[in-house]
Amino acid sequence: MDSWVDGQPADALSLKDRGLAYGDGLFETIAVHDGFPVLLDRHLVRLAKGCRRLAINLDHAAVVSEVLTYAEQLNDGVLKLIITRGDSLRGYAFDPSAQARRILTGNPPAVYPQAHAEQGIRLFPCTTRLSFQPLLAGLKHLNRLEQVMARAEWQDTEHAEGLMLDQAGRVIEGVFSNVFLVHDGVLITADLSSCGVEGVMRAELLSQAESLGIPLQITDITLEQLQGADEVFVCNSVYGVWPVRAYAALSWPVGPLTRKLQTIARALLDA
Ligand SMILES: C=C(O[C@@H]1C=C(C(=O)O)C=C[C@H]1N)C(=O)O
Ligand SMILES: Cc1ncc(COP(=O)(O)O)c(C=O)c1O
Numbered sequence: 001m002d003s004w005v006d007g008q009p010a011d012a013l014s015l016k017d018r019g020l021a022y023g024d025g026l027f028e029t030i031a032v033h034d035g036f037p038v039l040l041d042r043h044l045v046r047l048a049k050g051c052r053r054l055a056i057n058l059d060h061a062a063v064v065s066e067v068l069t070y071a072e073q074l075n076d077g078v079l080k081l082i083i084t085r086g087d088s089l090r091g092y093a094f095d096p097s098a099q100a101r102r103i104l105t106g107n108p109p110a111v112y113p114q115a116h117a118e119q120g121i122r123l124f125p126c127t128t129r130l131s132f133q134p135l136l137a138g139l140k141h142l143n144r145l146e147q148v149m150a151r152a153e154w155q156d157t158e159h160a161e162g163l164m165l166d167q168a169g170r171v172i173e174g175v176f177s178n179v180f181l182v183h184d185g186v187l188i189t190a191d192l193s194s195c196g197v198e199g200v201m202r203a204e205l206l207s208q209a210e211s212l213g214i215p216l217q218i219t220d221i222t223l224e225q226l227q228g229a230d231e232v233f234v235c236n237s238v239y240g241v242w243p244v245r246a247y248a249a250l251s252w253p254v255g256p257l258t259r260k261l262q263t264i265a266r267a268l269l270d271a
Helices: 018-022 040-054 060-074 114-118 145-151 202-212 224-229 254-270
Strands: 023-035 077-084 101-105 121-125 161-164 171-174 178-183 186-190 215-217 229-236 240-247
Touching: 018 077, 018 145, 023 040, 023 060, 040 060, 040 077, 040 202, 060 077, 060 101, 077 186, 114 240, 145 161, 145 186, 171 224, 171 240, 178 202, 178 224, 186 202, 202 215, 202 229, 202 254, 229 254, 240 254
Parallel strands: 121 161, 121 240, 186 215
Antiparallel strands: 023 077, 077 101, 161 171, 171 178, 178 186, 178 229, 229 240
């Protein structure tokens, strides 16, 4: 399917785009099923938060309308929405009144081995660490070099994802996922106030778990806590939930809470 820029079919972008020059923008990767963008409200909430934090002027009504129309035409697949601050000639300074550029691309459904969801995955121990930046933490901004470097650390198919730590050695997230662990019936995920992306699926699973009365904790996670976990899983808005079986010398069984949340995520992606 053709890409769109500001609501019009396009296959080229200005060389002055600040997304290209500085990574000055945000993105959302949205699963589309039967013509509907899955978890759209949560994607829009994160996008709006990013725009406020970066002082990006975005026509949010145009985004909603374009995403809905584009998703209808894509029908099934993965829609990527990229927002950039638009053009500037040179230098970091920007025109605070400039309207953001809206870019939409469509991709076929992501295909992963069934075994990832069924039997669980092995996480690669990435040595690339996430840097602390509370101003950008949580946002899905366009500066993703840490993830690019981390993903280049393994080429084998034995590892489906990699685990990333922060500068202090705390467990933060996967390269393209968020991470959860279960300990004594408590569902635990990393505090992302210094680094990491606040995933849409993470937010949805936290909210679903709260409705189910499952005790939750959003906190710092050490490798020792990871080692002592009863269950570990990763999630994102495209594949849902993958149980984690192993990380370096550590291993876990695929547990009941992981399966429960995986079923919920699958139902949302297939609704
Ligand atoms: C990096 C992108 O998106 C992330 C990756 C995936 C995925 O590969 O499953 C899914 C959603 C995002 N967290 C991207 O370029 O779209
Ligand atoms: C670094 C990082 N963390 C977490 C996620 C999961 O986010 P979501 O659930 O919104 O797909 C992603 C997906 O792009 C990511 O790139």
